[in-house]
Amino acid sequence: MASEKEELSKQLSNEERNFKKLQKRSISVDMTRGRPGALQLDIAMPMLKMAGELDYVQNGIDARNYGDLAGIPAARELFAQLFEVSADEVIVSDGSSLDIMYTLVQFAMQFGVLGTEPWNKLQQVKFLCPAPGYDRHFAICRAFGIDMLTVPMLDDGPDMDMVEELVRSDDSVKGIWCVPKYSNPTGVVFCDRTVERMASLKPAAKDFRVFWDNAYIMHTLNETDVPLANIFDLARKAGNADMIYSFTSTSKITFAGSGLAAMAASKANIDDILSKLAIRKINSNKVNQVMHVAYLRDKQNISLIMQRHAMLLRPKFQLFERRMSEAFGDCADVKWSRPGGGYFISLDVEGCAKRIVELCAQAGIKITPAGSTFPYGFDDKDSNLRIAPSVPTLEEMDFALDVLIEAIKIALLEKQIAKMDV
Amino acid sequence: MASEKEELSKQLSNEERNFKKLQKRSISVDMTRGRPGALQLDIAMPMLKMAGELDYVQNGIDARNYGDLAGIPAARELFAQLFEVSADEVIVSDGSSLDIMYTLVQFAMQFGVLGTEPWNKLQQVKFLCPAPGYDRHFAICRAFGIDMLTVPMLDDGPDMDMVEELVRSDDSVKGIWCVPKYSNPTGVVFCDRTVERMASLKPAAKDFRVFWDNAYIMHTLNETDVPLANIFDLARKAGNADMIYSFTSTSKITFAGSGLAAMAASKANIDDILSKLAIRKINSNKVNQVMHVAYLRDKQNISLIMQRHAMLLRPKFQLFERRMSEAFGDCADVKWSRPGGGYFISLDVEGCAKRIVELCAQAGIKITPAGSTFPYGFDDKDSNLRIAPSVPTLEEMDFALDVLIEAIKIALLEKQIAKMDV
Numbered sequence: 001m002a003s004e005k006e007e008l009s010k011q012l013s014n015e016e017r018n019f020k021k022l023q024k025r026s027i028s029v030d031m032t033r034g035r036p037g038a039l040q041l042d043i044a045m046p047m048l049k050m051a052g053e054l055d056y057v058q059n060g061i062d063a064r065n066y067g068d069l070a071g072i073p074a075a076r077e078l079f080a081q082l083f084e085v086s087a088d089e090v091i092v093s094d095g096s097s098l099d100i101m102y103t104l105v106q107f108a109m110q111f112g113v114l115g116t117e118p119w120n121k122l123q124q125v126k127f128l129c130p131a132p133g134y135d136r137h138f139a140i141c142r143a144f145g146i147d148m149l150t151v152p153m154l155d156d157g158p159d160m161d162m163v164e165e166l167v168r169s170d171d172s173v174k175g176i177w178c179v180p181k182y183s184n185p186t187g188v189v190f191c192d193r194t195v196e197r198m199a200s201l202k203p204a205a206k207d208f209r210v211f212w213d214n215a216y217i218m219h220t221l222n223e224t225d226v227p228l229a230n231i232f233d234l235a236r237k238a239g240n241a242d243m244i245y246s247f248t249s250t251s252k253i254t255f256a257g258s259g260l261a262a263m264a265a266s267k268a269n270i271d272d273i274l275s276k277l278a279i280r281k282i283n284s285n286k287v288n289q290v291m292h293v294a295y296l297r298d299k300q301n302i303s304l305i306m307q308r309h310a311m312l313l314r315p316k317f318q319l320f321e322r323r324m325s326e327a328f329g330d331c332a333d334v335k336w337s338r339p340g341g342g343y344f345i346s347l348d349v350e351g352c353a354k355r356i357v358e359l360c361a362q363a364g365i366k367i368t369p370a371g372s373t374f375p376y377g378f379d380d381k382d383s384n385l386r387i388a389p390s391v392p393t394l395e396e397m398d399f400a401l402d403v404l405i406e407a408i409k410i411a412l413l414e415k416q417i418a419k420m421d422v
Numbered sequence: 423m424a425s426e427k428e429e430l431s432k433q434l435s436n437e438e439r440n441f442k443k444l445q446k447r448s449i450s451v452d453m454t455r456g457r458p459g460a461l462q463l464d465i466a467m468p469m470l471k472m473a474g475e476l477d478y479v480q481n482g483i484d485a486r487n488y489g490d491l492a493g494i495p496a497a498r499e500l501f502a503q504l505f506e507v508s509a510d511e512v513i514v515s516d517g518s519s520l521d522i523m524y525t526l527v528q529f530a531m532q533f534g535v536l537g538t539e540p541w542n543k544l545q546q547v548k549f550l551c552p553a554p555g556y557d558r559h560f561a562i563c564r565a566f567g568i569d570m571l572t573v574p575m576l577d578d579g580p581d582m583d584m585v586e587e588l589v590r591s592d593d594s595v596k597g598i599w600c601v602p603k604y605s606n607p608t609g610v611v612f613c614d615r616t617v618e619r620m621a622s623l624k625p626a627a628k629d630f631r632v633f634w635d636n637a638y639i640m641h642t643l644n645e646t647d648v649p650l651a652n653i654f655d656l657a658r659k660a661g662n663a664d665m666i667y668s669f670t671s672t673s674k675i676t677f678a679g680s681g682l683a684a685m686a687a688s689k690a691n692i693d694d695i696l697s698k699l700a701i702r703k704i705n706s707n708k709v710n711q712v713m714h715v716a717y718l719r720d721k722q723n724i725s726l727i728m729q730r731h732a733m734l735l736r737p738k739f740q741l742f743e744r745r746m747s748e749a750f751g752d753c754a755d756v757k758w759s760r761p762g763g764g765y766f767i768s769l770d771v772e773g774c775a776k777r778i779v780e781l782c783a784q785a786g787i788k789i790t791p792a793g794s795t796f797p798y799g800f801d802d803k804d805s806n807l808r809i810a811p812s813v814p815t816l817e818e819m820d821f822a823l824d825v826l827i828e829a830i831k832i833a834l835l836e837k838q839i840a841k842m843d844v
Contacts, residue, residue: 033488038479041486045474048709052471057460064463064677066455094516095707102702106528110542110566120532120542136701143701144532255486258709279558279565280524285517285707287470287680 005420012413019363019406022399028364029392029400034184034343036252036309037390043308044254047295054294056287063286069274075260075289081299082217083246083264084230090264091273093284097249097261101211102140104245104263107276108174109144113207114242114272119146119174128166128176130158132346132373132384134184137177137213141375148375149173153186157194164201171204175211181228182216185346185373185386187339192229199234201243212246218299218306219252220341221314225303232264241266250292252343253305260292313343316389316397320345323401333412336387345387346373352411353382359407365400427842434835441785441828444821450786451814451822456606456765458674458731459812465730466676469717476716478709485708491696497682497711503721504639505668505686506652512686513695515706519671519683523633524562526667526685529698530596531566535629536664536694541568541596550588550598552580554768554795554806556606559599559635563797570797571595575608579616586623593626597633603650604638607768607795607808609761614651621656623665632657634668640721640728641674642763643736647725654686663688672714674765675727682714735765738811738819742767745823755834758809767809768795774833775804781829787822 056063063072070076071092080087093100109119119125126147129138133153141148149166152159158178167173178198180190190198198210212231220226235244244266250259265273296302321338328334337346349356353370360367368386371377387404389397478485485494492498493514502509515522531547534540541547548569551560555575563570571588574581580600589595600620602612612620620632634653642648657666666688672681687695718724743760750756759768771778775792782789790808793799809826811819 035488038484038487041484044486048476049474051473052467054470062460062463064466064680065460066457066673066678095705096703099703106532109532110528139701143698251488255709256488257703257705258486258707276565279561281518281521281679283517283679285680285710287677288707288710 005417008413008417008420012410012417015406015409015413019359019403019410022403022406023363025399026364027396027399028366029396030366031388031392031400032366032368034252034388035391036256037312039312040252040309040390041255043305044295047254047291050294051291054290056290058290063290066282068286069278069281069283070270071262071284072286072289072293074293078293078296078298079248079260079262079264082248082302083214083232083262085232085264088267089232089270090262091270091277092260092262092289094288095249095251095257095259095261097213097215097247097251097263098136100247100261100263101137101213103277104209104211104273105140105144105146105175107273108207108209111276113209114268116207122172124172126170126173128158128163128173129375130176130178131375132185132386133177134179134213135368135372137211138375146174150375151176153183153188155188157188157190157198160194160197164197167201167203167208169204173203174205174207175209177211177213179213179215180231181214181226182219182339182342184215184342185337185344185384187337187342187344187346189226189228189340195229195231196234199231199240199244200238201240203243208243210244212244214246214248216252216342217248218302219309219343220306221310221317222340223307223310226340242268245269250296252309253296253302254292260289313390315394316392317345319394319397320387320389320401323398323405327405328408334408343388343390345389347385347387348383349385349408349411350381350383351415352408353379353385355411355414356385356404356407359410360403363403363407365403427839430835430839430842434832434839437828437831437835441781441825441832444825444828445785447821448786449818449821450788451818452788453810453814453822454788454790456674456810457813458678459734461734462674462731462812463677465727466717469676469713472716473713476712478712480712485712488704490708491700491703491705492692493684493706494708494711494715496715497684500715500718500720501670501682501684501686504670504724505636505654505684507654507686510689511654511692512684513692513699514682514684514711516710517671517673517679517681517683519635519637519669519673519685520558522669522683522685523559523635525699526631526633526695527562527566527568527597529695530629530631533698535631536690538629544594546594548592548595550580550585550595551797552598552600553797554607554808555599556601556635557790557794559633560797568596572797573598575605575610577610579610579612579620582616582619586619589623589625589630591626595625596627596629597631599633599635601635601637602653603636603648604641604761604764606637606764607759607766607806609759609764609766609768611648611650611762617651617653618656621653621662621666622660623662625665630665632666634666636668636670638674638764639670640724641731641765642728643732643739644762645729645732648762664690667691672718674731675718675724676714682711735812737816738814739767741816741819742809742811742823745820745827749827750830756830765810765812767811769807769809770805771807771830771833772803772805773837774830775801775807777833777836778807778826778829781832782825785825785829787825
């Protein structure tokens with residue numbers, strides 16, 4: 001036994017020496033957030049070039065003036081195509097879909113949902129949080145004091161047995177966060193059966209809402225897209241027309257936070273939301289809507305634009321896959337996702353996540369803090385890491401992978417050695 | 423007495439005949455809201471023309487990407503010039519300053535202000551509402567269940583004796599709405615002494631805030647601007663640095679609701695607000711900020727742009743003044759404002775406001791509903807009307823004045839006759 005431990009310690013010393021060499025290169029690479037790279041942002045520059053030539057008065061609506069809180073008709077039509085709903089079930093808003101989600105939670109807390117009691121007046125409000133998931137969703141819950149119940153994220157979506165049971169049995173469960181396509185961070189696309197079960201929930205709370213954050217609705221990394229079932233159609237069939245709120249934005253199609261955001265919901269929800277929103281603003285930026293409609297045109301054209309994004313992103317995901325397969329292809333302790341779209345790779349190394357982030361930071365590589373992908377930042381297995389490869393160049397990415405691979409090796413060896421000491 | 427009444431009835435019949443002729447012309451004119459006219463909106467078109475040529479990466483910040491929640495430095499600098507504060511006391515946001523005001527009320531209701539108890543948890547929250555005032559301010563209070571206390575608007579600002587007393591004696595008074603320059607709708611510019619007294623309030627509530635909606639900060643109708651004292655300097659001197667929130671937007675400088683909005687407050691407030699706002703959005707539309715900074719440049723250049731707006735607006739205000747003076751120059755029952763800036767004329771005809779709106783509507787002239795300029799829509803004298811002359815052409819305006827003048831005559835005669843019947 002002693003000799004095995006000696007052997008591991010020797011290995012660890014070797015890896016630490018390698019790691020020190022990497023540290024000396026003092027390169028820094030940020031892989032924390034799903035930000036588009038600079039070349040991706042250049043793709044949409046023709047939109048700004050055409051801005052001066054467009055007609056801002058269309059069908060009697062002057063986009064430069066007040067009014068049309070739900071957006072100009074052409075912009076609502078465009079997002080209706082993406083959401084696969086009708087235009088009067090869409091609100092087009094300014095850059096951030098997060099803002100819309102936050103706003104809907106705020107409206108529910110303060111005013112209730114379609115006439116129900118404001119959530120602020122209830123003893124307890126709970127949201128289901130499939131995890132690993134999106135930290136900014138969880139941050140909204142935390143800010144409003146909404147209790148988060150973690151639901152395991154499986155290969156084809158959330159654990160629906162658990163979701164159905166919790167939603168059915170507890171009327172303080174008011175919502176669930178979902179990123180149904182190329183999920184943040186696992187890359188999962190919810191399978192048809194999961195979407196159907198989600199649409200057919202029998203919630204104890206009539207103001208329960210599915211927060212369907214379709215952030216990566218058009219964001220394939222390949223030449224073909226993975227289809228996602230239309231939750232609105234399925235919900236209508238199940239008598240749940242009002243149960244779905246869906247969201248998306250052009251942050252990763254045109255400009256991040258400077259594009260358009262949009263939501264879809266039943267007409268009853270849309271009317272309810274507009275009546276509340278009318279107190280807050282007169283309209284969103286309709287000039288930007290005219291520009292976006294002129295540039296994006298329709299769903300098919302957006303697909304073409306997204307192919308150009310995919311061409312820039314794909315090599316980074318491929319590099320990750322190649323380097324990690326070479327290093328850990330035969331190591332059961334290191335698992336990672338192979339997403340068909342979206343912005344993230346989900347990496348699992350049980351018991352090592354915090355240590356890996358720490359080591360990476362020591363060599364200039366920034367990764368989203370361990371635990372971020374779980375409610376309250378609590379990953380009980382200390383396992384999940386979210387890697388965002390979009391910003392670094394391929395060269396930076398290659399270096400970052402040198403560091404990450406070394407960090408994983410060191411963390412695993414340290415864990416093994418620590419186990420022997422027990 | 424009978425003969426006097428007969429005489430009045432005859433006059434009324436005459437006016438009614440005139441009115442019928444106007445009705446037959448079936449023209450419709452909308453003077454309800456402070457919307458820029460189409461020619462005004464054309465002024466900013468060069469901004470869109472230059473959009474394709476600008477450099478969106480400045481000082482290491484790519485305006486097309488995520489980040490910089492408070493706005494790009496150059497945009498914060500620009501608004502700092504207008505507010506006369508420093509750039510780190512400014513947040514630049516998307517199109518609507520109403521959105522910022524609503525957001526600050528919502529933050530206070532849900533989370534408190536700089537660490538105080540959330541207003542939602544208090545028995546009662548009150549705002550002081552100088553009236554006539556801006557209906558959308560009052561609508562925010564109504565939505566959040568904030569009680570509104572009406573304070574008379576005098577010729578140089580709100581009745582400060584009343585404001586001081588209410589703020590000092592009642593810790594449930596948490597805010598006051600002010601449009602300090604070219605006030606909506608009275609056109610009043612708060613005098614230096616009023617600004618100083620506002621800045622020096624001794625509120626019982628430490629989370630009391632002055633909501634200083636400087637919507638018409640640059641919006642003179644004449645060649646020279648009426649100066650407004652710097653409330654931030656005065657508040658600092660009085661030990662009230664954190665008591666002021668100020669707001670403005672470019673809705674009536676560039677595009678309505680599609681421009682930039684901004685707020686100013688102490689650094690402590692700004693940090694508090696940003697920490698809450700960070701849960702809701704990652705950034706505002708920074709591409710629009712780059713465009714605005716390039717086009718607007720600085721305060722002096724904005725003054726030049728506003729001169730072009732004034733040239734379009736002034737004739738409409740002058741026409742109103744000329745026509746109304748001719749009709750009612752010697753009639754003590756009809757009073758109206760002669761604003762030096764802003765978008766409104768305030769018209770007072772005691773006991774007749776509702777009737778005048780009704781008559782105008784019958785002849786195709788839309789005016790903001792009577793009472794709108796008061797909390798709860800309640801004008802106890804049924805006197806005040808808000809006229810927004812910016813949208814109609816001069817010809818439309820002339821016709822609208824034919825109708826308005828006839829409507830006032832009829833309403834006054836009806837009132838006189840009714841009095842005799844008592």
